Amino acid sequence: MNTERFAAQFPQMQWDAATSSWIVPHQSLLEIALFLKTDPEFRMDLLSNVAGVDWLSSKEKVRGEDGKPVERERPGYLEVVYHFYSVSAKQGPIVLRCRTDGRATPILPSITPLYRSAEFQEREIYDLYGIVFSGHPDLRRILMWDEFEDFPMRKDYVSPDDYEWEPTPHDDVLERARQHRREEERRRA
Amino acid sequence: MDDWLKSELQRAGVFVTTLEWVYNQSRRSSVWPLQFGLACCAIEMIATAAARYDLARFGAEVFRPTPRQADLMIVAGTVTKKMAPQVVRIYNQMPEPKYVIAMGACAISGGPFKQGYNVLKGIDRFIPVDVHIPGCPPRPEALLNALMFLQRKIDRQTLGAAQPLRWYDPMDRAEFPVPACGAHDLVPTHTRAIWKPEASPRPLT
Amino acid sequence: MFGLELLRGLAVTARNLIGSYFSGDRMVTVQYPEAARPTPENFRNFPFLVYDERPEELRCVACKICEKECPPQCIYIEQRRDEKGRPIKQPEVFDIDLAVCMSCAICVEVCPFDAIKMDHQFDHPTDNRFSGLLADKWKLARSNQYYHSIRPAEAAEVDARLAAEAAKKAKPAK
């Protein structure tokens, strides 16, 4: 595979060496996927895996204006990773990652019109991470029930408090059981 | 009638028995389970019904697809919160007398998945369970064992007025409220009438 | 031909019926509980704690590695303390919630003292899911002889290793 040609075709992509993947701006995701799918050299006809990832905001050290390291808040974002393989040319993978702007209103384009295999996986990511895929034909919750409101796979999700009886609690489970007990007492009082 | 008189009569060729014994004997020998599997344990349940372990030796091989014809519900596998209302609904549809075996760690307490957000921490929060059989999954022999335990339990049932059985009480419909799927969790998270946890062996405060 | 497949199917069934009297490959029903299928040595179901001489002196030193590594967190350990509050290498409380245990044997793998092993017993039907399935250290304690009786090869290996370690420890003291 001649990835240089691929890189030259789409200068808006960014190569991430640590994860060997291309970071793609979400405006051009469909364009790039269509190229990968139809180009006679790549022939990436199988979109194998679509995975959501949640990156919380974190502190990072950067060099400030005066040359001294400054700690800066790196805003969190949600990310979708696509793994493309080629069935007809038996090659791959090509990994694309697409990031949302922030975690508050995450919207990404849906790749389902090009690859049917993304249909349920995008629904799952919508269900568990809350990323809205514009252009998806049938975007509903898939694993949780329809009335559910949270996005449980996000890193800041707080699971419901249903600890009634825990015979062998320790560590964080013990802490949650205690919290449950305090809550009960508060409610009773 | 005591045992001595019974054996004396038997010697004379007169066999006596109690109505209770006949009742219990016929009930215990035809416990028809519901054909109802949830997860991994269901496969072991099928293996128990298959030729090598042969549930038919205990009169329980007739897996009924409809709850209306079943006596026994083997809750075989993880009950998720999305599935819990359905399980309660199926249980409500079963006619009395009905029994429940909680098979495997997940059905008893949520098991290995109990820390998950979508896993019910034990089916006994919503329906009464007669036999718990731990294991992940229990071996088919263990399920047979649970069935024998249940049969012994049926043997001890009495028709007399001293301890009336639940299903002879006209006021007790044995129908339990079906939980609703709420915004964050099931509503309610358990049925107060059934779920009576013991005190935790360890102080939490 | 119409009906031929029916005959062919019946022939297979007949072959199985007759063959089951001659060949072990056509398995016959195990008449549990009268006859049980033998459990292989490696069989694992629920954990137990090994003691050498007296049940009060478990091999367990309450290091809490298994508690930390147990995937479903079904082990609870408290260390024993003497009158002055100093820790003793013995568990005061060692509880395993059999209602949660997934029989994965990770506690056995990570235990550096060969104190916790997997049992062959698999039938614990009960109608009390709370105290009926919470095994404390008295319920869990089993003698080394019992361990030898269910897993002879593995227990002999463990004993040899423990003896070698003890000998190594004794030498520098001399």
Add this chain to the structure above:
Amino acid sequence: MLDLGGANAADGEILDAPLYGPRSYRVFGDDALAKHFLEISMGPHHPSTHGVFRMDVVLDGETVVRLKPVFGYLHRNHEKLAETMSWLAAIPYTDRLDYFCSMTNNWAYVLAVEKLAGIAVPERAEYIRVIVGELTRLVNHICLAGFLLADLGALGTPLLYAFREREKILDIFEEISGARMMCNYMRFGGVRVDLSPEALQKIHRIAERFPFFLDEFEALVSRNEILLSRCQGVGVLPRHLAVNAGVTGPMLRASGVDYDLRKVDRYGIYDRFEFRVPLGEHGDVYDRYMVRILEMRESVAILRQALAQIPEKGEIMNPQAKLRNLRPKPGEIYSRIESPKGELGFYLISDGGPCPYRYRVRPPSFINLTVLEDMCLGQKIADVIVIFGSVDIVLGEVDR
């Protein structure tokens, strides 16, 4: 009708389905629904759904005009739980993903972690992995055949025969790993327990006797007229759609696409074995059934070769591999194997901590269900059960 290991039918052509078709998303007005159509909900407790699966089916008479699968009744938070526990503790949870094939699930996960942390696997352990992996394939395919026939109405006999063969293999699993279903057998850098000579002897016996059993099984059903008329031409999955929808495993091969990860990726030591990849021609239910039967024969062939080649003695665990406190360097990996149901992938992100930062399972049967509606549209309601049975799903993996 089936060609064995022939030339790749897809060579030199781009496998591309037409863009998202409007056919499967016909929208009905409410009044049309009330007048002509019957909407029924099959499941989650339905005797022929394999587990707790639900299909919302809209019928025109007996013909299916719309079918929406509903998932999540066995969503056990596998991914979330694995992100809160150590790398080692996730192995027993992978057993419970696809509970027929715990060995291959283990393999997929440990292979991903081994690639991520750079752990080598000794020779003998690789052979043991291939052996137990192929035994797992036998278990899965034979049970699937039994369940599919039970769905077709052959209620007792084939399923009982299938479970008898399963018991034999499960006895071996129990002997080597300690548990019948949840083997928890593989570790990073090898396997947990060595194969004893007696166990090898038993596996020899399986490899010898299994084809005889298969012949018998096929004599019982494979050419049965009822089976043929209910399976042939039912639930056809065209090749282009199969690839576009990410269908993998025997389902893809039944549609005539030569794509077997054991041949393509050659993970483990699969390059040392000679075997053929059975391909279907029509992509209907019968092809999917036959592809699995033929795959079992190929698995037996691999078993024989592996048993002949396996070194007499040798290490089964890489002594450098750590079990506790494994902390792979920050990075990510997507690793996939050919599980009996299709491409089982694990996508792991490590941030250098004691537990995975992101743990994602690419479940084959979940994605294979994408095409369920396309296969069922226009078919009769009775065929839906058969088509669904031929997809070969396990809900533990679909919902995780």
